[in-house]
Amino acid sequence: EAGVVQSPRYKIIEKKQPVAFWCNPISGHNTLYWYRQNLGQGPELLIRYENEEAVDDSQLPKDRFSAERLKGVDSTLKIQPAELGDSAVYLCASSLGLAEQFFGPGTRLTVL
């Protein structure tokens, strides 16, 4: 069974540019999470989806971040415009309800 797929793995952009990350969760997992992990820290939740509905997005900086999960399967996280402080690893995870989460390899974003 394929795990959680994320692309790209690495992205380097200049500040004020837009960037998008894509995630395909494990088949059948209805819950999808986007996290940001800064160096030396644990993951911090940005947004959680139940099927296609965003149900926890209080930590998402909505002035510049947006996300969507069309048809309740794969998801895209976008930043526009990117700032220097957005440099981090962006992790996608999926789960079946309250069960343990399965994480993708992450996208390492560097904003110059």
Added chain:
Amino acid sequence: AQSVAQPEDQVNVAEGNPLTVKCTYSVSGNPYLFWYVQYPNRGLQFLLKYITGDNLVKGSYGFEAEFNKSQTSFHLKKPSALVSDSALYFCAVQSGGSYIPTFGRGTSLIVHP
């Protein structure tokens, strides 16, 4: 509010010796507790969880953890460490019924040959 503390940034142990990675938590209600491991340039990988039942939980790769309600702890243990266990370990807690986990800062485990 819920929180997790991993008091050690780094744990060093010799191969073959037992290892312990500490985790304490604070949460309202019954806790769901998790341990994840992260290898370089990889996402987090689930090791084990406590939801209810026996306080001693066994997980992947020979790891186990003991839930101690009175001490609000969930320490990760392994009887005999391997060099390949060297990685970053994260403890996470969520309150019963919540879908939002809080992760600790992580503990770097280094197993010396």
